[in-house]
Every structure is written in C-alpha cells, then in structure tokens.
Amino acid sequence: MTNPFLHLHPEDNVLVARATALAGTEVRLQKITATLGQSIPLAHKIAYRDIEAGEHILKYGMPIGIATENIAAGTHVHIHNIRSAYTPTHALQDANGQSPETSK
C-alpha cells in the first residue's frame, strides 16, 4: 500500500483514509506535506488544502456538505466542522469517536 489516503476525484478538497493513519504520519497534500496531529480512522477524511468556512466539501467530485469553520490542510474533516445542506446529522459520538459520558 503506497499512500495511506485516497484522492477520489481531481476536484476533491478532502482525502479519505484507506487504513487507520496514526498521528505523526506524513501526508502529501495539494501544496504541503503535513504531519497528522491525530490518528485518522479508516474511511475518515482530512482536508487536502485549506478550506474556508462556507465552502462546499467535495468528495467523488460532488458536494457532500458545507464547512462550518475554517479547516486547515491536513486536519480531520467530519461532523464537528462540516454540516449537511439537507438534514442534520445524528451521531452518538463526537468527531473523535468519544461518547459524551466517557469523555467527561
């Protein structure tokens, strides 16, 4: 396995982890090579470039949501910093997989 992340479409501003990528892994992004500040689980996303609040998140070349804050290249992109343009997302855990009662 060469690259731990997939860039599914040339226009995508996110990458998808093809296996769990540990904190400290170096990842080549659009303009920079970043070191992951946290582990990224299989199939989760990171920003391929800096994304501004309000920008569409593109995966498969298609919009999958809207950034709710500025997202720096190389950071986790998930329910804590993007939202649906349709119905709200329901989750029992936060973006890092922590349940409210266990993270207290």
Added chain:
Amino acid sequence: MTEQFQGYLRSDGRKGIRNTVVVAYLVECAHFVASKIVAGFEDEDVQLIGFPGCFPNEYAARVMGQLCTHPNVGAVLFVSLGCESFDKVRVSGTVARTGRPVETLVIQRSGGTAKTVETGRFWVRSALEEIANVERAPMGVDELVIGTICGGSDGTSGISGNPAAGKAFDILIGEGAACIFEETGELISCENIMAERAKTPELGEELRAAVQKAERYYATLGYGSFAAGNAAGGLSTIEEKSLGAYVKSGDSQISGLIKPGDVPPKGGLYLMDVVPDGEVRFGFPNISDNAEIVEMIASGAHMTLFVTGRGSVVGSAISPVIKICANPDTYRALEDDMDVNAGDIIEGNRSIAEVGQEIRDLVVSVAKGAQTKSEALGHREFILTYKSFDPIGPSCLPAI
C-alpha cells in the same frame, strides 16, 4: 448464451430458486403460535413471516400477497388469531388461485395454542411432501430479479462495496436480469445526475420527484436516513452517504420506477420508491434494513445484494441475502458472516471490476442452490410494518 440452471416453475410462469413453505401470522397475537409451528422443522425449508398490526393496511395486505406468491415460495400456512382486521380470506384466495397448497388456521377456532401448533405442523409436513414434486424448468440469468440495499454503511461503502455491487448490476443487466436499487432517502443530492440516466425525460422527472418527496418526508421526521454508526464510520452528512449509496446502481440506463410490490416487467434497472405517498403517517419509511429487503422480495427479488461497512449479519426469509463487506477491517472481524470481501479494493489487492465479477458469479451459484453465509447460518429475519402508497404514474414504466 446465458447460463442455465433449474428453477421451480410456478403457475404464473415465474420461476423460483428456492421452494419454501411459508408460515405467516396475520397479527402479533398469532406470532408465537406460528413460530412454534416453524420450530418443528429445523432441518427443512420452512420460514416464518408475518404482520403484527391489528388495524387494516392496504400496503401490508398487498405486500403479504406478493410475498406469499413469490416464485421462491411453494406453499403457505396462514395463522390468524381470529378477530384481527387482516383480510385472511382475500390473501388465502390470492395464494389459492396460483395453485399453491394453502391453509388458514384460526387459533380461536382451533383449540388454542397447543392444538393449533399440532395441526399446523401436520399441515406443513404434508405440504413439504406435496411441493417436493413441483415442476422444475430451465431458468436463465435473464429471468432473475436481483435487489440491492446497503446497511451499516461507513466511509468505505461508497468506495469499494457499492461500486462493486454496481459493477455486478451492470453485468447482470447485460445478461437480461432485472435489478432493483432503492432507498430514495439515501439518494438525496443525487436526483439530478440520476434523472439524466432515465430512459425517457418523463421518467427522469418521476425519479427526481421521488427523491424530493423523500427529502420532504425525512425533513418532517427530523432525521435523515442516517444512523449514528454511519458517522462513527467516517460519513459526515446524508449527501455523503447518498453519493456512496447511489453508485450501487452501476452505470446502466434506468428503465423504470416501481413501488414495493410492483414486479419489474422485464430486464433492466429499476429504482424502487420506498417513501410513502401523502402526508407523513406511520413514522419512518423503512425502520431497519430488513424492511427494505422485504420490499425487494415483494417486488420479486430472488436474492438481495447487501453491502455493509460497519458489519451487518442479517439474512432474510424467502430470498437469500448476499453479504458484501466494504470494509477490510470489518471483513476480518466478521468473515464467517460475509460472502464477499470488497475491502480488497480499499487495500489495493483487487479491482472493482474483479469484485463485481465475483458478485455476479456468486449470484449464479446461489441461483443454482448454493447457500449464502446468512442462509447457512439460519438467518431468516423478517419485518413488515404500516405504510401507504399511491399507484405509480403512467411515465414510470416507459414501453420499449
């Protein structure tokens, strides 16, 4: 020349790949007695289905009739308490007209639990002997109806399992099969690209309208078709889940839009509109994966391709379920429950085309009688709940 196998010939000309005796309870009050009847046949193909409600519902009545005359079904025993609203005379007449052995036991008139169980087992025993001689006839891939759903989706589903299922659909449709995809609530944001694949512009409008209906329906309910596990698996929004689910449909032209219980008139790709019509009633459209599988079977599916990322273990009554695991970690954890490891695609070991071909070949072996993992493990899940639909519009099934 498409591959041939031996099907069970039914009086309506359809052919089955299984020859099941179905025991169907017509209200929850008869569920226990029906399940005790089935429990007497551990080693034979006798399966439990049923409807729990005491209030009448035209959708449930229609689906029950379609399930009990499904080509995989050889005989039917209905178990009624006696005072429920389900029209047992009508549904048993529907089955009787096909020539299948059918009987209805009414617990209130059959001496209660123990005597009804005894009578029911006696009837099932004789039905099994009778249907063992059902006529067999050569059957081809072009006579198969195949459904696909996804459940327990995660961020891998849209990258490996669903594209592989879509590839299998493309191959099967090329061989003349009818293939059905569904869950319009999981096609939200895909309606325009999907409409462009419709056989006619009018059908394209129907496809678009079906997804818009789903969007309104789920907005009223306050939840999208999105479970907590989807987020834990890396999916952030309903549109991300939708795009991953949409690729299950492959690249074929869309031949029609059907609703649960409508059987595709010929080969091709069909979208099933599973979201009820009219104002929001009875709650969520399909409350869990098996409700979707049951609707596929009511529309004639001989088997269902089930793509999972988080890891579902379910099967189904009546028609086998082929479990396609999108996530390589889940596959290793649940290998005994999974038929296909599409996680190979994520890990770079096999291509989408290779896994798609494996799925297509597995469909043919299951049609020939090979058991899927869930079938061999004895999974026979079933759920049917309240819904309401208007008939499909005139543009939904364009003629050639």
